[in-house]
Amino acid sequence: MVEYMREMSYPDSRISEIAKTLKQRIVDTGNNPDVMRSVELSALFDELKTLPNTEKAAFGKQLNMLRQDLISQIKALKDSEEALPPIDVTAPFDVNIKPSEMPTLLPAEHGSRHPINTEFEKILDIFYRMGFSVMESREIDDDFNMFEALNFPEGHPARDDYDTFVTVQKDKKGRPLIAPAHTSTMQNRALKSLKNNLAKGEPIALVIPGRVFRNEDIDARHEHTFYQLEGIYVDKNVNVGNLIATVQTFLQEYYAKQLDFRIQPSYFPFTEPSFEFTMSCPFCDKKGCNICSHSGWIELLGCGMIHPNVLKAAGIDPNVYTGFAWGGGIERLIMMKNNIEHVKHFESGKLEFLRQFK
Ligand code: DAH
Secondary structure, three states: OHHHOOOOOOOOHHHHHHHHHHHHHHHHOOOOHHHHHOHHHHHHHHHHHHOOHHHHHHHHHHHHHHHHHHHHHHHHHHHHHHOOOOOOOOOOOOOOOOHHHOOOOOOHHHOOOOHHHHHHHHHHHHHHHOOOEEOOOOOOEOHHHHOHHHOOOOOOHHHHHOOOEEEEEEOOOOOEEEEOOOHHHHHHHHHHHHHHHHHOOOOEEEEEEEEEEOOOOOEOOEOOEEEEEEEEEEEOOOOHHHHHHHHHHHHHHHOOOOOOEEEEEEEEOOEEEEEEEEEEOOOOOOOOOOOOOOOOEEEEEEEEEEOHHHHHHOOOOOOOOEEEEEEEEOHHHHHHHHOOOOOHHHHHOOHHHHHHHO
16 A cells, blocks of 8 residues: 555645545555645645745645645555556466376366267267258347247247247347247358258258257256257258158167157148157157156157248249258157256256266
């Protein structure tokens, strides 16, 4: 604190004395600006009025100096209180040394990969072997991609099926931005960016992993934040049989066993026809267990033939090309594979859970 008490010299010893007292008071009272209205200071100004003209000028000059001195000390102290302590950004070791000689800041043996990462790698690898490439989804999007381009015009009742989280910030049309509730939010972008494939006589074959968000009531199978995998395939003469074969092949490869499948009609604005894909429980082979709620079957994903309006919105002629798409949660697949009883573990960050996947 002493450093703020810059010494000014006052020829008048009383002014000098009062200057010291008031400066100390500024420090002692935590920078209280009332010092400027203190009795000591007023008394000095009162005294000025009573002085003979010959002394007034010199005394007045010193009083003004004192006022300035106090004001600048109050300001300096205030600035120093507001300034945050500096952070040392120098690396704790020489960045030029060989990697092998660098100190291990976080020993690798204390960490493990998250099961979602590990499983996604396996899943994407299967699709890669089936000829699909990968495009990542995003964690914030707009109304156009989340709904409009997917054939949910404004006011469409099916929008209510997606209880979305939105931002205060608005898009160009004054609508809030959206934390995507499904990876289908990528369909329009993906189709547009790959439609040149079609001109070259190649299909669009893409899988899109992504984190999605819904204002869900949480239970053993539902989380507000989870992962989905979207798939898109477009070419000439694509049909529902291709869709079913693709999803079946993936699932049997992932669970490394023969499974039974059921396809039920469903509704999504962006597919026509739309289906719900159900598979026999890989755990109990339809005998019934707690994984499949004793039904023997597990509802897995939504899928269908891409709606002509969705193709059109991406500039693809639906009279020439057809395609299929699917989208489904990834946690459920992983839960069934590893006998995980509650979806909450994935986002919990709990080490007891994560260490089991080392
Ligand atoms: N996006 C849908 C959902 O999360 C799932 C879905 C259904 C994706 C049909 C698709 C599809 O690509 O064709 O509820």
